[in-house]
Amino acid sequence: MDPLPEKIVCIGAGYVGGPTMAVIAERCPTVEVTVLDQDAVRIAAWNSGHLPVFEPGLAEIVGRARGRNLRFVEQQAGLAALAEADVVFISVQTPTKTEGEGAGKASDLRYVEACARFIAEHARGHTIVVEKSTMPVRAAERIQQVLASNRTGATFTVLSNPEFLAEGTAIRDLLQPDRVLIGGEDAAAVATLQALYAAWVPSERILTTGLWSAELSKLAANAFLAQRVSSINSLSALCERTGAEIAEVSAVVGTDSRIGPKFLKASVGFGGSCFRKDLLSLVYLCEHHGLPEVAAYWQQVVDLNEWQKSRFAAEVAAAAKNRRIAVLGLAFKKDTNDFRESAALQVVRSLLRSGCEVLAYDPQVDGARFISELGISAGFTAVSTARQALAGAGAVAVLTEWDEFRTLTWGEAALAPGATVVDGRGIVDRAAVRQAGRGLRVIGSPPA
């Protein structure tokens, strides 16, 4: 087994960089891990008792490694660490481009390229540069070009090591990954990265491929996952028209071992910072390479998701007995404080635009940050308990599957007379809602 690298740096202290480096530092106590970010507020939060990312188990892992072999440092204070690093991970955002060629579809690589320029300027000796961010296939070529332009004599190898963690289960996913993927042609560099992960990941789970296959595999994995959600959501609409129950259909389909039971839960639509942007990136790549039929195939996964969110918002507005709506859940899934691309953004915007007043509760999402992303504040109030949100509401929209929404005491909720609960996750206690005399609509269930 190759020796572990002595010093590693990660640029980007976000939802991926922070938890991933914390786990590497905890599992490899001899490796010095420095995480850099240009956002000084974020770095201060990583160094505080209130971490910027909420993930079950994260605080304990950071607590064990921080100050020992894990440091969170503001970008310019990390130049010495960068110069000495054997391995540098790039873990910055790759959002959808908003202007220029490919706007609305292609991934915006400007943050990645800024990192490459920064590494080219400050790295010394030979450095392994690892794409941790999700990239379009052949993006490594661009990074290699930027790195090659350095004037310091430093040399580089670029590897692709995409991350497969899901938010809410990030620590479990990092500690016991289905697989770690390393793509690259330089055998010595691949072996160094393999040695790092082999400190806790069984060797048969560390897969190696060519660079382009690794880049494309990440987009493909997200596209397949999102496609399953759109597939089940498409059938949820048919269930509502025909009397079939989507939960029963999912359970039956999922018992086929060739299909499997995961990722078949009907919902108000998938959210999160990655599925949409990675699907669009794939669509753009297909168009760019002259494959319009393939592009249209994947575009439909995105379109169906948009339709699911808008039909849910219309259903809530139609069910409301007055203009006051309780929204339960703003995060894009449970156990995270992340609301990027959350269905709640689209549903709440649509309700506010149609003149409703929204009282929203989420156990982890910061209301002020949500409002600033929403772009509309009139009519929206974030409250600190579910009970406050429910008081006087003419309809309740359940948008996130937080465990506490499964056990709400509907008999005690001071809803308006005739109020309806519209469950976008299929999680509420149906008998309790009906016993409390409330109307109920559940995604993928025929009207009772």
Ligand code: NAD
């Ligand atoms: P994020 O927005 O949470 O974090 C990115 C961080 O990079 C920010 O803190 C930002 O300030 C910093 N940054 C940007 N440019 C910088 C620069 N030039 N120098 C220093 N710091 C800089 O993003 P994220 O959710 O961690 O995602 C990062 C990448 O990982 C994306 O490509 C994403 O597609 C991929 N990914 C995300 C997840 C997830 O669950 N969020 C999972 C797998 C893969």
Ligand code: UGA
């Ligand atoms: C997803 C992938 O699962 C990760 O493997 C990947 O690393 C990550 O994207 C990424 O590249 O960012 P994440 O978005 O954090 O992870 O969360 P998921 O559990 O995949 O959920 C995504 C969305 O789909 C959520 O809104 C969730 O509620 C929804 N979903 C998921 C459903 O509606 N039904 C399901 O059955 C599963």
